Amino acid sequence: CALRARDSWGIFAFLCAALCNLPAVPALNGTEELGAGQSIQKTYDLTRYLEHQLRTLAGTYLNYLGPPFNEPDFNPPRLARAEQVPSATVDLDLWRGLTDNARLAANYRAYSRLLCYLRGLDGQVGTVELRHRLGHFCSSLQGLVLSIAGVMSSLGYPLPAGPAGPPAPPGAPAAPNDFLKKMDDFWLLKELQTWLWRSAKDFNRLKKKVPPAVVTLRMEARGF
Amino acid sequence: MPALLPLLLLCLRLLRAEPPAYPAVISPQDPTLLIGSSLTATCTVSADLRLRAQDLYWTLNGRRLPAASYTALGPTTLSVALARLNGSRQQSGDNLVCHSRDGGILAGSCLYVGLPPEKPVNISCWSKNMKDLTCTWAPGTEGETFLHTNYTLKYKLRWYGRDNTCQEYHTAGPYSCHIPKDLALFTPYEIWVEASNRLGVAVSDVVMLDILDVVTTDPPSDVHVSRVGDLEDQLSVRWSSPPALKDFLFQAKYQIQYRVEDSSEWKVVDDVGNQTSCRLAGLRPGTVYFVQVRCNPFGIYGSKKAGIWSDWSNPTAASTPRSERTAGGCDPKGGEQNTTLRRELKQFFGWVKKHSYGCSNLSIKLYDQWRVWLQKSHKTRNQVLPGDKL
Numbered sequence: 001c002a003l004r005a006r007d008s009w010g011i012f013a014f015l016c017a018a019l020c021n022l023p024a025v026p027a028l029n030g031t032e033e034l035g036a037g038q039s040i041q042k043t044y045d046l047t048r049y050l051e052h053q054l055r056t057l058a059g060t061y062l063n064y065l066g067p068p069f070n071e072p073d074f075n076p077p078r079l080a081r082a083e084q085v086p087s088a089t090v091d092l093d094l095w096r097g098l099t100d101n102a103r104l105a106a107n108y109r110a111y112s113r114l115l116c117y118l119r120g121l122d123g124q125v126g127t128v129e130l131r132h133r134l135g136h137f138c139s140s141l142q143g144l145v146l147s148i149a150g151v152m153s154s155l156g157y158p159l160p161a162g163p164a165g166p167p168a169p170p171g172a173p174a175a176p177n178d179f180l181k182k183m184d185d186f187w188l189l190k191e192l193q194t195w196l197w198r199s200a201k202d203f204n205r206l207k208k209k210v211p212p213a214v215v216t217l218r219m220e221a222r223g224f
Numbered sequence: 225m226p227a228l229l230p231l232l233l234l235c236l237r238l239l240r241a242e243p244p245a246y247p248a249v250i251s252p253q254d255p256t257l258l259i260g261s262s263l264t265a266t267c268t269v270s271a272d273l274r275l276r277a278q279d280l281y282w283t284l285n286g287r288r289l290p291a292a293s294y295t296a297l298g299p300t301t302l303s304v305a306l307a308r309l310n311g312s313r314q315q316s317g318d319n320l321v322c323h324s325r326d327g328g329i330l331a332g333s334c335l336y337v338g339l340p341p342e343k344p345v346n347i348s349c350w351s352k353n354m355k356d357l358t359c360t361w362a363p364g365t366e367g368e369t370f371l372h373t374n375y376t377l378k379y380k381l382r383w384y385g386r387d388n389t390c391q392e393y394h395t396a397g398p399y400s401c402h403i404p405k406d407l408a409l410f411t412p413y414e415i416w417v418e419a420s421n422r423l424g425v426a427v428s429d430v431v432m433l434d435i436l437d438v439v440t441t442d443p444p445s446d447v448h449v450s451r452v453g454d455l456e457d458q459l460s461v462r463w464s465s466p467p468a469l470k471d472f473l474f475q476a477k478y479q480i481q482y483r484v485e486d487s488s489e490w491k492v493v494d495d496v497g498n499q500t501s502c503r504l505a506g507l508r509p510g511t512v513y514f515v516q517v518r519c520n521p522f523g524i525y526g527s528k529k530a531g532i533w534s535d536w537s538n539p540t541a542a543s544t545p546r547s548e549r550t551a552g553g554c555d556p557k558g559g560e561q562n563t564t565l566r567r568e569l570k571q572f573f574g575w576v577k578k579h580s581y582g583c584s585n586l587s588i589k590l591y592d593q594w595r596v597w598l599q600k601s602h603k604t605r606n607q608v609l610p611g612d613k614l
Contacts, residue, residue: 066314067286068321076329079246126315126372128394178254178317179332180246 036154037210043147044203050140051196057133058189064126065182076183085117085187086110088194100209101152103202105160108148110195115141117188155210247273248322248330256336256422259311259370266303267322267331277302279325284335285313309337311370338370340424344399344417347431350438350532353468354524357407357435359390360400361417361428371421377401379415381408382432409435409525437529442466444478444500444517444534449542454567456509456547462501463517466534475523480504481536485512510546514539 062070086109098106118138149159175181248269257263267282269275277296282289282304293305302322312318317334324330342364349359359377363369377390390401407413413435417428444463452458461480464470480493480502496502507513516539522531 064314065316066319068283068319071286077247128398178334179250179319179321182316182319182332182334183329 036151037207039147039151039154040203040206040210043144043151044200044207046140046144046147047196047199047203050137050144051193051200053137053140054189054193054196057137058193060130060133061126061185061189064130065185069182069186074186076186078187079180079183085184085191086113086195088191088198090198100155100206101157103206104148104152104155104157107195107199107202108145108152109160111141111145111148114188114192114195115145118192121185121188151206246270246331250320250322250331250333252333254317254334254336256371257309258423259337259339260308261337262305262307263309263335264303264305265320265333266297266301268298269300269330271300273324273330275324275330276300280330281323281325283319283321283323285319309335311339311368312337315370315372336371336422338368338421338423341369341373341419341421341426343426344375344419344428347415347417347428349415349431349433350440351407351435352439353441354409354435354439355407356405357403357413357438358396358400359403359415359417360396362399363419364426364428369421369423371423373419373421375399375401376418376420377415378418379403379413382412382414407435434527436525436527438532439469439521439524439527440532441469441519441521441534443537444519445537447515447517447537447540449513449515449540451542451545452503454545456545457505457507459504459507459513459515459542459544460501461504461515461517463537465500466519466521469521469524472521472524477520477522477531478502478517479520479533480515480517482513482515484508485514485541507544509544512541512543514541516540 059070068074088110115138118134118141121134152159175184248267251266251268252263255263265282267280269277269280276299280302281291282294282302284306289304289306295303295305297303304320306320312335317336319332320335321332322330344361345364346362347359348361349357351357357379361375361377363373363375375393377393378387379390380387388403390403392402392404394400395402411434412432414430414432416430419426419428444466447461447463449459449461452460463478465476469476476498478496478498478500480496481490482493482504483490493502493504504513504515516536518536519534520531521534522529524531
């Protein structure tokens with residue numbers, strides 16, 4: 001799904017500023033490590049900001065869906081279709097054992113997909129106010145995707161291939177009725193929330209690891 | 225052996241206990257209904273679930289529906305009767321849900337209960353500098369339709385041309401649309417609004433207007449407010465006609481409004497005509513005033529209509545000179561006369577200083593000293609005339 005130029009322009013400029021804002025360090029590998037470190041910090045900050053934004057957006061959206069969707073203990077079944085939304089939940093040991101590349105790639109893939117689904121939410125959705133909030137959130141989320149891409153490239157990792165085609169081709173996978181669509185929307189928001197919680201922990205972990213890790217990774221790349 | 229493998233896999237797949245994709249089916253699914261109508265809905269559970277009709281219950285918007293309204297229509301089918309429905313609680317539809325006994329959701333249906341739209345009314349439009357057109361309208365009757373209602377503004381040139389649809393909505397409020405280009409002058413437009421929702425369509429009356437009759441423009445630019453010499457009760461306001469229409473504004477009208485700094489009451493000066501300057505009089509001395517100007521470009525290309533006022537210009541501030549009396553001096557007697565005399569003397573000394581040499585001692589201070597001396601002595605001593613110290 002194509003990134004809209006209008007949305008990404010400001011975020012791209014921000015990213016450039018982030019990546020170019022390197023202190024002049026005479027050390028050999030200095031500049032790239034510091035650049036990656038700052039990018040990771042900025043990405044972490046972005047996830048916290050999005051988490052905060054999502055709380056307001058989700059509140060408004062769930063009220064629009066109406067009870068029982070906006071009830072605090074609501075827990076509908078996850079039907080086959082809802083499983084297309086990438087899940088953040090993962091075994092703890094598995095999570096701990098992820099390489100930096102795998103960790104970043106999982107985040108990148110998940111948010112790219114989630115962004116596409118979120119954009120699909122628009123259209124005839126509710127009030128003008130809700131559409132504005134949704135649009136704003138999508139722009140911020142796109143910024144996060146770009147930020148993760150920036151971290152990956154500054155650490156020398158290739159970007160994962162984009163999500164395989166549009167997630168909701170006309171017809172088949174789209175929810176067959178309005179109530180099921182409401183449940184899909186509910187799970188989309190829930191999954192977004194879980195991912196943002198998880199990403200904060202992912203980037204926190206990366207923050208601590210980056211400087212020595214850069215050297216290690218370079219060795220990996222050369223096949224040692 | 226290899227040939228049996230796919231067959232084996234197929235069998236395994238069929239025998240594997242998978243939860244059914246949709247545990248139950250509700251009918252009608254997502255219906256649209258008029259307020260006050262009644263509805264009987266049925267929930268049919270999938271056979272694999274081994275649930276019976278008596279194991280089910282219904283909720284509407286999270287509230288459990290009374291068992292008295294249920295009827296079992298078959299071993300796996302439970303129906304519920306809803307009478308005299310109110311308008312939907314939310315525009316996304318009321319949530320009618322079929323549950324299993326433990327509270328789990330089996331299926332749901334969104335009920336859209338409302339009214340068809342009313343004719344939109346009060347269409348009003350304006351054109352900024354004859355370049356574009358913005359229109360606003362109001363939905364018919366205060367009444368809520370409870371359903372999401374779509375509004376479409378359409379327009380066409382009278383006598384010919386096909387229908388055009390406005391694309392940019394919500395530019396000036398929730399019921400507004402903006403047409404940015406390709407507008408023709410001198411031929412009237414027919415404009416109308418269509419409202420539609422799930423229950424029907426309503427079309428407003430057609431409004432006919434000529435772009436030239438609804439022109440508005442930017443506020444006047446370069447508004448300057450300055451004192452008029454030393455006059456304490458006047459300010460002079462000057463401005464330029466708005467640049468976009470300056471070639472056409474021979475008939476324009478202007479209006480000025482002003483207020484004192486700490487008041488919220490504006491005074492309006494209406495009879496400014498098409499001058500680009502005006503003098504405000506009757507003001508309070510030593511006070512800060514905020515002044516704004518606006519323009520009405522009526523009579524463009526001979527239009528006879530009233531025209532539309534622009535926004536007010538940004539407020540410009542200026543202060544009137546302080547009156548002498550309030551300059552902190554203590555002058556118990558004499559009042560007005562002394563003030564005028566004093567002022568004239570000041571002006572005289574200023575003139576003398578400019579036009580003669582060696583008169584550096586000559587100033588109003590001298591006059592003040594003399595007055596002090598005069599007050600101290602009641603007797604008429606040798607009066608030191610102002611010019612004596614030359």
